[in-house]
Amino acid sequence: MKDWDIKKLCEILEDCGKIALRHYECPAYEFKKDHSVVTVADVEIEQYLSSVLSSPEDSTFMIGEESSDSLPEDYIRAALRGTTWIVDPIDGTAPYSNRIPVWGTSIALARNGIIEEGAIYIPILKELIISSGPDIFYTDSFDGTASSLRKFHFTPFEFDAKGIISISQLLSKKGEVNMPNTVQAISSCVYSFTSMALGRYAAYVVKAKIWDIAAGWAILSKLGFSSITESGEALPLSLSGPFAEGPTRWAMPEHAVIAYGQETVNNVIKSLRFQ
Structure with a gap:
């Protein structure tokens, strides 16, 4: 699949949700080398996404959380230059495996190394948010079709101090937030990004991998959100640099703060202490 087709993507995301919900009550799981959880649903959904999205013979590729380690180098090089789907079959696997309803599936599309579009579906909440060019569409009553979507505008x-800040697990365990605001570390990028768009969260402090942030950051960027990393740079929508090279390939090398307004991200980043 080469093109960003909202109607087709709604059908695909609905299928992903059905797979996840089929395993939801008691998902079989195991631990990865980093001690994070992977369930049978993660693997099954990614295999399904590969079957409907990836077509290397047509220069259409896919980078996914569960298969990234097995990709040959020539495939990765081609993916960084071509049309590439970036997917997280279940973002928030820890909440999913404990039946906490803030998990979901994310799909992003990059062309020529630049992330252009994003979609997030949170099945239990029936929330879907998706970009299309400069526009964002949203529903909190997703019925499996694009008909339930409405054009979305961020307010x-x-x-x-009333605003809640979503923070990374790393910051919650080894860092410090010197602000009066309530913080939450919920282990779900899809819920955090969607909640930023909806105004549930006032800021998001994130350090994750490309499949965790690609769709959400594409959406928030189109809504006019700002970002800043620990080193003072904006969070890129590019697959180049640390996402493409080195021992920490696909991972953000440092935390970033995302919020609406550059003054807010600057103030939040100054309040944080990282280890």
Whole structure:
């Protein structure tokens, strides 16, 4: 599949949700080398996504969380230059495996190394948010088709001590947030990104891998959100640099703060202490 087709993607995301829900009550799981959880649903959904999205013979590739380690180098090089789907079959696997309903599936599309589009589906909440060119569409009553989608506009609000900040597991365990705001470390990028768009969260402090952030950051970027990393740079929508090279390939090398307004991200990043 080469093109970003909202109607078709809604059908694909619905299929992903059905697979996840079929295993939801008691998913078989195991632990990866980094001690994170992977379930049978993660693997099954990624295999399904590969079957409907990836077509290397047509220069259409896929990078997914569960298969990234097995990709040959020539495939990766071609993917970084071509039309590439970036997927997380179940983002928030820890909540999923404990039946906490903040998990979901994310799909992003990159062309020529630049992430252009994103979609997030959270099945238990029936929330779907998806980009199409400059526009964003959203529903909280997803019925498996694009007919339930409505054009979405973000409503800016003032950042103050009432706003909740979503933070990474790493920051929650080894860092410090010197602000009066409530913080949550829920282990779900899809829920955090969707909640940023909906105004549930006022800021997001994230350190994750490309499949965790690709769809969500594509969406928030189109809504006008700002970002800043620990080193003072904006969070890129590019697959180049640390995402493409080195021993930590696909991983963000440092935390980033995402919020609406550059002044807010600057203030939040100054309040954080990282280890």
